[in-house]
Amino acid sequence: MSVILPVAQRGEEVLKIKAATVANGEFNSEWLLQLASAMHATMLERNGVGIAAPQVYISKRLIIVASRPNPRYPDAPEMDAVVMVNPEILAFSQESCLGEEGCLSVPDERGQVERAQAVKVRYYTLQGEVIETTFEGFPARIVQHEVDHLDGILFVERLS
Ligand SMILES: [Zn+2]
Numbered sequence: 001m002s003v004i005l006p007v008a009q010r011g012e013e014v015l016k017i018k019a020a021t022v023a024n025g026e027f028n029s030e031w032l033l034q035l036a037s038a039m040h041a042t043m044l045e046r047n048g049v050g051i052a053a054p055q056v057y058i059s060k061r062l063i064i065v066a067s068r069p070n071p072r073y074p075d076a077p078e079m080d081a082v083v084m085v086n087p088e089i090l091a092f093s094q095e096s097c098l099g100e101e102g103c104l105s106v107p108d109e110r111g112q113v114e115r116a117q118a119v120k121v122r123y124y125t126l127q128g129e130v131i132e133t134t135f136e137g138f139p140a141r142i143v144q145h146e147v148d149h150l151d152g153i154l155f156v157e158r159l160s
Contacts (some may be wrong), residue, residue: 002041005056007113010106010154019052019059019150022085027128032062036083039064043149047072048104050142055105060084063146067139072102076138083138084123087147090132092116099141101155111159115141 008014026032035058043051047070053062066081067073094119102110118136121143125131135143145155 002020003038004045005038005042007042007046007104008055008057010103010156012105014054014057015105015149015154016152017054017059017153019054021059021061022124024128026084027124028126031099032085033126034036035060036062036064040066040081040083043104046104049073049076049138050146051104052146054149054152061150063087063143063150065135065139065142065146067142073138079139083126084121084143084146085126085128087121087123087143087150089147090120090122091120093118099138101141101145103145103155105149106154106156110154111156113141113145113155113158114160115144119143 039051049067050065052056054058064081064083067076067079069076093116096114097117098114100110101113104152118132119140124133
């Protein structure tokens with residue numbers, strides 16, 4: 001059975017601070033794997049398409065990006081969930097687009113946010129393998145939203 005974690009809500013300190021880098025010694029550790037698993041279960045239970053560790057009160061640079069259609073985002077494209085440790089956006093496309101966002105930490109509000117249409121990202125897997133890849137469209141929007149969480153920024157601060 002998966003552990004479901006409580007989700008921090010807008011106004012709480014953990015959502016306002018810059019999260020710490022996951023250290024080399026933490027890769028592939030039992031606690032990091034269990035954290036990722038619990039974050040994934042919590043995201044699914046709340047119909048999220050992404051989640052960041054600070055949202056479950058862990059101020060570490062770990063996010064999950066998992067676009068899929070669900071009641072909160074019926075038109076979201078389907079993708080395999082990607083767990084990213086220490087993600088870094090290396091490049092933003094010049095082209096940007098407006099799109100609706102919500103957040104498990106701001107349950108009663110949605111709004112239009114301008115984001116880059118595509119982003120190039122470097123991140124580590126839970127095992128510590130480095131990956132560089134590009135995301136476009138809605139998944140790129142999720143990446144930008146979740147990386148913002150690691151820097152203490154909520155989407156409501158970016159409303160157009
Ligand atoms: Zn969020």
